[in-house]
Amino acid sequence: MASRTKKDKEIVSSPVSMADLARELGVSMTTISRALSDHHSIGPATKLKVQKLAKKLNYQPNHLAAALRKGKSKLLGVVVPYIEGRFFPSVVHGIETVARKAGYSVVMCQSNEDAAQERHNIDTLLNAQVAGILVSLARTTNDFRHFDKVRRRGIPLVFFDRVMTGDDVNAVVLNDRAGAYQSTRHLLEQGCRRIAHFTGPQHLNIYQTRRQGYLDALQSYSIAPDEELIAYFDMSQEQGAEEMARLLALPNPPDAVFAAGDSSILGALQYLKSQGLRVPEDVALAGFSNEAFTSITEPMLTSVDQRCEEMGQAAVRLFLELVESKGTPFSQRQVVLQPELFVRGSSLHTPATGASPKKKAAVEQHS
Amino acid sequence: MASRTKKDKEIVSSPVSMADLARELGVSMTTISRALSDHHSIGPATKLKVQKLAKKLNYQPNHLAAALRKGKSKLLGVVVPYIEGRFFPSVVHGIETVARKAGYSVVMCQSNEDAAQERHNIDTLLNAQVAGILVSLARTTNDFRHFDKVRRRGIPLVFFDRVMTGDDVNAVVLNDRAGAYQSTRHLLEQGCRRIAHFTGPQHLNIYQTRRQGYLDALQSYSIAPDEELIAYFDMSQEQGAEEMARLLALPNPPDAVFAAGDSSILGALQYLKSQGLRVPEDVALAGFSNEAFTSITEPMLTSVDQRCEEMGQAAVRLFLELVESKGTPFSQRQVVLQPELFVRGSSLHTPATGASPKKKAAVEQHS
DNA sequence: TTGTAGGCGTTATCAC
DNA sequence: GTGATAACGCCTACAA
Numbered sequence: 231m232a233s234r235t236k237k238d239k240e241i242v243s244s245p246v247s248m249a250d251l252a253r254e255l256g257v258s259m260t261t262i263s264r265a266l267s268d269h270h271s272i273g274p275a276t277k278l279k280v281q282k283l284a285k286k287l288n289y290q291p292n293h294l295a296a297a298l299r300k301g302k303s304k305l306l307g308v309v310v311p312y313i314e315g316r317f318f319p320s321v322v323h324g325i326e327t328v329a330r331k332a333g334y335s336v337v338m339c340q341s342n343e344d345a346a347q348e349r350h351n352i353d354t355l356l357n358a359q360v361a362g363i364l365v366s367l368a369r370t371t372n373d374f375r376h377f378d379k380v381r382r383r384g385i386p387l388v389f390f391d392r393v394m395t396g397d398d399v400n401a402v403v404l405n406d407r408a409g410a411y412q413s414t415r416h417l418l419e420q421g422c423r424r425i426a427h428f429t430g431p432q433h434l435n436i437y438q439t440r441r442q443g444y445l446d447a448l449q450s451y452s453i454a455p456d457e458e459l460i461a462y463f464d465m466s467q468e469q470g471a472e473e474m475a476r477l478l479a480l481p482n483p484p485d486a487v488f489a490a491g492d493s494s495i496l497g498a499l500q501y502l503k504s505q506g507l508r509v510p511e512d513v514a515l516a517g518f519s520n521e522a523f524t525s526i527t528e529p530m531l532t533s534v535d536q537r538c539e540e541m542g543q544a545a546v547r548l549f550l551e552l553v554e555s556k557g558t559p560f561s562q563r564q565v566v567l568q569p570e571l572f573v574r575g576s577s578l579h580t581p582a583t584g585a586s587p588k589k590k591a592a593v594e595q596h597s
Numbered sequence: 598m599a600s601r602t603k604k605d606k607e608i609v610s611s612p613v614s615m616a617d618l619a620r621e622l623g624v625s626m627t628t629i630s631r632a633l634s635d636h637h638s639i640g641p642a643t644k645l646k647v648q649k650l651a652k653k654l655n656y657q658p659n660h661l662a663a664a665l666r667k668g669k670s671k672l673l674g675v676v677v678p679y680i681e682g683r684f685f686p687s688v689v690h691g692i693e694t695v696a697r698k699a700g701y702s703v704v705m706c707q708s709n710e711d712a713a714q715e716r717h718n719i720d721t722l723l724n725a726q727v728a729g730i731l732v733s734l735a736r737t738t739n740d741f742r743h744f745d746k747v748r749r750r751g752i753p754l755v756f757f758d759r760v761m762t763g764d765d766v767n768a769v770v771l772n773d774r775a776g777a778y779q780s781t782r783h784l785l786e787q788g789c790r791r792i793a794h795f796t797g798p799q800h801l802n803i804y805q806t807r808r809q810g811y812l813d814a815l816q817s818y819s820i821a822p823d824e825e826l827i828a829y830f831d832m833s834q835e836q837g838a839e840e841m842a843r844l845l846a847l848p849n850p851p852d853a854v855f856a857a858g859d860s861s862i863l864g865a866l867q868y869l870k871s872q873g874l875r876v877p878e879d880v881a882l883a884g885f886s887n888e889a890f891t892s893i894t895e896p897m898l899t900s901v902d903q904r905c906e907e908m909g910q911a912a913v914r915l916f917l918e919l920v921e922s923k924g925t926p927f928s929q930r931q932v933v934l935q936p937e938l939f940v941r942g943s944s945l946h947t948p949a950t951g952a953s954p955k956k957k958a959a960v961e962q963h964s
Numbered sequence: 965t966t967g968t969a970g971g972c973g974t975t976a977t978c979a980c
Numbered sequence: 981g982t983g984a985t986a987a988c989g990c991c992t993a994c995a996a
Contacts, residue, residue: 245750247973258983263975271981290746293724295973298662299988305725307704313689314889319681323709335721337674337704340689354702357660358672358725379657383612496893522681523890526863614989625967630991638965662989665972 297359307355308338309365316522324542341368349376362549367392386552390545402544402565409534409569410443413516420579422486426459428494440490470497486514492521515576529575537567613654664726674722675705676732683889691909708735716743729916734759753919757912769911769932776901776936777810784853787946793826795856807857837864853881859888882943896942904934
């Protein structure tokens with residue numbers, strides 16, 4: 231009873247191809263191809279007939295073959311260092327929203343902060359014949375040759391958040407320096423004078439620039455930075471607690487900590503509370519990323535919002551621009567998003583309730 | 598100076614193919630193909646020559662063409678409803694670990710709890726010519742026809758956590774019923790007698806079975822279930838707070854809540870605290886999933902761990918079994934993992950510190 | 965040990 | 981309007 235196509239011995243029916251449709255209707259494959267892609271040079275009658283049969287036989291176009299033929303696909307690849315937490319999921323969500331509207335599908339891979347896996351991910355995506363790749367670098371990536379492959383193939387490459395150093399890259403980043411400045415400045419305005427800083431590997435733009443913003447703010451108050459107060463580590467919750475312990479043991483301990491990430495400041499908060507110290511009275515705290523848990527802790531954690539959704543959306547728009555302006559190869563673009571400081575209990579010496587954004591909505595600027 | 602292959606006009610060099618290597622060395626494509634895949638029937642001399650040239654010209658195999666030819670790839674597709682939080686990222690991590698060892702690459706898509714997007718994701722993965730698909734259903738999926746496509750193509754399909762109803766499916770699930778039973782039973786042992794339940798759409802196995810476990814536990818204490826105490830909603834944090842409010846307004850309010858998810862119980866906790874009620878003294882709370890934030894709240898939240906990593910690993914192993922036993926088509930397998938209750942402050946009438954697992958490690962069982 | 969040729973499913977180019 | 985044919989890059993009988 232079932233419509234039989236090719237080899238009928240198999241239990242799993244092999245997918246029906248254009249050739250099958252052509253045979254069934256007694257027309258050429260060309261006609262089929264055109265009818266399905268709604269080409270103008272096909273009679274409305276045949277068009278309808280073809281599309282009807284396609285539906286009936288449940289024809290599934292093999293985009294892969296099309297991609298092979300055209301050397302192009304409608305697939306967008308995303309590589310992120312990890313997906314836990316709120317930041318990257320939100321960015322990816324932003325990516326999906328814009329990508330879908332433009333007719334692209336999105337697949338993602340995580341590098342687990344490992345350069346080797348990142349390389350492998352890039353290969354995987356290239357092999358899947360993606361039309362473009364959006365990347366946020368792994369923490370351990372300091373060799374960028376695997377991205378040359380991408381460029382050599384002429385595949386648009388856009389970095390976001392954690393970007394490759396060098397100016398010949400397309401990138402969407404937060405104005406990390408401004409965010410860190412705002413946050414540190416806020417701590418200073420609250421009366422803190424000995425502000426410590428948690429940061430990560432300095433080859434990553436985000437940590438380097440946030441550190442710079444921290445230093446900027448100190449300087450604006452004519453405070454000389456104290457290297458002893460700057461902790462370089464993996465920014466994990468556990469290490470955050472340990473570094474907090476180390477800082478408290480100093481002869482002259484800090485009265486505040488500004489961290490370039492939220493997990494580490496959570497660790498610090500937990501350690502402080504375990505020692506019976508009060509936040510923010512004894513030590514004020516501020517983090518970075520505005521992770522979901524910053525509104526759960528007691529007190530809630532002050533943090534810098536990274537405009538995740540916008541970042542994802544901007545990355546796709548950048549990609550789309552690159553696709554369209556394929557003629558002009560070396561027009562590298564940078565999009566800079568403006569951060570937003572969320573002041574919460576952990577940094578307020580005059581306690582307030584809830585979160586209050588300190589800056590207005592982000593502005594995209596091309597540079 | 599640069600080795601010129603085909604059209605030299607382009608700035609981006611078109612990727613070098615086997616044909617290019619063959620021409621360059623004056624041998625056939627067969628030789629190239631075999632040399633690169635380390636076939637035994639190729640002389641070590643030619644093999645070396647080929648591989649050297651491949652390196653030099655930076656040859657990148659087009660796995661896509663290979664996949665088209667062979668109808669198979671080493672790509673594994675994963676579809677999850679969302680990636681925020683800890684559960685799905687951990688599962689995916691488990692998947693990647695085992696997949697990588699077996700030589701598979703992993704790409705993932707999120708359905709954002711939307712059936713239409715899930716359908717689209719399946720198409721995307723099929724088009725990318727994946728060797729298999731691992732799925733956890735979107736909350737809104739109640740039509741399963743898009744999975745027929747997958748089966749018709751003979752592509753192994755494994756469900757995890759949120760599985761399709763019906764017994765002809767390959768699936769890895771938690772023993773949700775046992776987890777819910779343990780958790781509710783624990784609340785009963787703490788002296789609670791009027792235990793409310795937060796649950797989601799009952800067409801999803803996880804919510805249905807957890808509800809059943811809850812009822813089982815009540816029955817074991819000869820307590821008649823009260824439908825008024827069972828709240829059906831989207832399990833969000835916001836709704837959790839609202840449902841808590843509704844329950845408190847009852848003439849005979851509950852003294853505990855067991856939720857089939859963590860976000861909803863977090864909402865309940867926050868509402869209770871906002872009303873000046875004490876947890877667990879006034880109302881004891883227990884959730885499900887053991888999300889990371891359960892250890893951050895005050896008090897910490899009791900929850901059922903879902904063995905995320907194991908779940909991902911088991912799903913891939915199941916997939917690998919299916920690949921190997923391709924001959925026997927209808928051998929559907931189910932893997933059931935044992936949950937682990939983490940008792941924390943939110944449910945302990947005799948307060949303890951930290952978390953204490955109540956059950957030992959999970960055991961996989963084939964049924 | 966190596967080469968020849970056909971085909972995977974689609975689209976582009978030409979001719980009718 | 982429609983059809984035949986040749987690619988896209990790779991794999992694999994089969995032949996030599």
